[in-house]
Amino acid sequence: MVRSRRSRRGGMESFYRLCSISYRIFGRGVNRNDLSGLSLSLKRARINIPADLYLSLSRLAGALFALFGAILGVLLIYALFPASGDIFLILLTVLSGSVTATFFYLLTVRAFMAYPVFRANTRRILIDKGLLHAINYLYAMSKGGMSLIDAFNSLKKHEAVYGESAKEIGYIARDVEYFGLDLRSALMRGSKNTPSEKMRDFLEGLISVMNTGGSLEDYFSLKSRQYQDLAEGENSTFLEVLSVLAETYVTLFVAAPLFLITIIIVLGMLKSGTLLILSAVVYIIIPLGTSLFILLLDTITTRTDEEAPSFVRIKRLNVFDNVRLVERESEGIIPALKRYEQIERIKFFLHSPFRFFIEKPSRCFYVTLPLASAYLLSILQPAWEIPDGFDRNLFYTALILLIPYSILFEIRAKRIREIDGVVPEFLRRLKTLNETGLNLVECIRVIIRSNLGVLTSELLRVARSIEWGSTLEDAFQKLEVRVKTGALSRAITLLVDADRATGNLRDVLAVAASNAEIAQRLRERRRAAMSIYLLIVYITFAVFLVTIYILTTKFLGSMPEIPIKGAERFLSSDYNLKAYERVLFHGSLLQGFFSGIVGGQMSSGNPYSGIKHAVLMMIAAFLVFELVIWG
Incomplete structure (x- = not known):
């Protein structure tokens, strides 16, 4: 733990030192009036470096690669023309070194300039991919009575579920909470800095609704239907492109x-x-x-077989990275916890080996890779020569590696498709039972008596966890970790947040069921x-x-x-x-x-x-x- 902190602190100190050196050498020659485009690209790519400093870094990297290119050009001439002393060869060497140095310098600087644009385009694709689900989440929270800034703060906590859209909304909540901006100014900044045209349109429309005093709930509903229709149109366009x-x-x-x-x-x-x-x-x-x-x-x-991320990003403040840490005996608990986690993983494998491989099909390579290696070694021994027909043995080796993985992957993918297929029905039944006056726990107990396919056994475990003293939130989160499908993760996140924050589950369940049905219909189509x-x-x-x-x-x-x-x-x-x-x-x-x-x-x-x-x-x-x- 201490070593990792020290290594991170050392890495940051080295980077800051490099930035300082590059700015002292190249920073004075930077024209700050011409950096508006680069500054906007860096903001849209969420690269937290000032434009003049980034340009100085690119020039420093270009100078280093130019030096490498000059050496390469000189060595190339000496390799082609070993003789020396000729004035023509000397001039040719200088020319080669100059050309390769200029080429490497321009290529490096151009790569630095292109990287923010490339990263912004990548973020745009990811934002557009999750925007509809993020809007549906905001719609459900607003329909449940949650304020807009509270809905933003709630959404930004679920970046692992809603992706880059939640992260983009989180920057707006950060500007309000930490930088002291009012919500309208934060929305305007977010609209300017987002790389997504759809997100910009959504935020600008939200600003207009706030300025006119309109209903946020109606606006979210309108945008939800609009982006659903747009998703269906994009689906048709995509199929034409695929043809x-x-x-x-x-x-x-x-x-x-x-x-x-x-x-x-x-x-x-x-x-x-x-x-x-x-x-x-x-x-x-x-x-x-x-x-x-x-x-x-x-x-x-x-x-089409969407799988939810199996991780949660943990962010850490680095304010005290330059403070010297002293390792104490009590910190030895960290290695002990790691050993305990390894032992628990081994116990899980021994108790349910098939499920261990199903959860992550790539684990089968722990078994098949040694088997394939042993098979190849047995073919090569004892003469250690490649025999005739060795390509057949390579084919058999490929089958040893690929067949188990493909079987496990398909079992996993089939399970994901089956669970995503019953999520709309699960939400519809929850909505119907909740309208009769039952709370979520009582609804779960009723639903497990019916047949929801592969989801029934998982809901039964949720009911048992609640009976053994777990809260509904903890039981649902354990279900999300076990199942790891995109549709169910979004539904669970919405239900847990609505139950904790608003208490108005009837409208939230109606929104969640409708959106799950539309998403499932798009996937099936x-x-x-x-x-x-x-x-x-x-x-x-x-x-x-x-x-x-x-x-x-x-x-x-x-x-x-x-x-x-x-x-x-x-x-x-x-x-x-x-x-x-x-x-x-x-x-x-x-x-x-x-x-x-x-x-x-x-x-x-x-x-x-x-x-x-x-x-x-x-x-x-x-x-x-x-x-x-x-x-």
């Missing part, structure tokens, strides 16, 4: 590689060296191009529309395998081995059929793996859900070669 991307994927990453492979194989009969080109297509172009396409998909898609693209990916991969089968059996298989008497003038002397077939085998496996990831990304917005499709396609490619082509 274009699906056609792009088929053209660029299935048809184009097949075209290149066919041409390379034909040219390989007439010219040597084409095997290297084919290897570049299979081992570099297909993996790299498809990986970039997956990254593009990940930036524009949202996950998107999931149904995106599933067609998974079918497209399977069809294109099947076409890929059929084409490879025709090339290897009907074309390559009919080609005689070299040398052939009288054919030396027309056929390449290094045309190795076995090598070509082996590269095509590897290409089919790689295409199957990346096609599966693309299918998962298109169908659910989550690349990890594509691992099961990747495994199926890789097995299909393996069986085609083993049983059909080579069999």
Whole structure:
């Protein structure tokens, strides 16, 4: 604990010292009148550094990289022209060092200038993603009778649930609570500094309502419906974009590689060296191009099996970082608590090993990775040489790693979908029972007698926790930690805050049930529309395998081995059929793996859900070669 504080304090002191040095060297030459754009970008990116100081840091970093570039340019000339003493080489060395130094300096400064814009754009996407849920939370709190600033303060505590939107609202609450601004001025500052146009529109409308004395409840209701309609429109636009991307994927990453492979194989009969080109297509172009396409998909898609964050960010004041700390014997309780936590984790694993892996599927690699390593070592021993057919062993190793993870991930994802599917019904029943005069605890006891699918057992544990002395808030928070789905986390957060702060649950439950139904309908509509693209990916991969089968059996298989008497003038002397077939085998496996990831990304917005499709396609490619082509 003490060491970590000292390391953080040392890091901050080093950063402040670096800022001081950069400002003393480059700060005086900064024109502060031209920094309004950079200052606004830093504020929207929430980088808490003054613009002139940030520009000084960029110039200092640029100077350091320029020095590195100059050395690199000089070494490059000496490597190309070892001779020395020639005046031409001296001038060329100076020119090379100057050019590379200028290039590295400009590149570094430009990267520093682009970073706030990039981070602001990232924040804009995250704010827009959670804005509708944040507005629904404010609407429910205002309908329950909570004041606006209290609703802001309540929302900012749930950044882990409502994301960057809650964080943006938290800056407004901070300006009021700590900086002494009135709420209207804080809203105006927040409207200016937010990178999201939607958030700016929401805040400016809120200012207008406050100026005219309008109803905040009606305004939140209006904005909630407006952004719900906008979300449905964006969903239709997204599906149109996804259809274009699906056609792009088929053209660029299935048809184009097949075209290149066919041409390379034909040219390989007439010219040597084409095997290297084919290897570049299979081992570099297909993996790299498809990986970039997956990254593009990940930036524009949202996950239909949303999982809530399994962490809570703990913020700490650093006012006393420069105060020297003395370690005492009583602080030895920290390591003891860490050991206790490790022991409890081991007990949990021994008591429920399957649930231990389901909660975090990546834990299966603790078991499968040693097994896969042991399998590979057993293949390489005792001669420690790569045997023939080692690519098959690598394929089996990949299956050992991927199959358990994909099974556990799908069980987890299916559970999330089932829970999110019954959350609207759960809230509707809560609303109906609450209208009869029952409180939340009594409503839970009634609901557990009915069937809510996978959520019934979890609600039963909530009722038992309350019977054993836990408060409703503690029992709900434990449920949120166990389940970790986005829809349920938002519902629980809303119910707990409304029960604690307003007491008017009837209107809050009505808002929560309505919003959960709309969100579930949007998820189901998107999931149904995106599933067609998974079918497209399977069809294109099947076409890929059929084409490879025709090339290897009907074309390559009919080609005689070299040398052939009288054919030396027309056929390449290094045309190795076995090598070509082996590269095509590897290409089919790689295409199957990346096609599966693309299918998962298109169908659910989550690349990890594509691992099961990747495994199926890789097995299909393996069986085609083993049983059909080579069999």
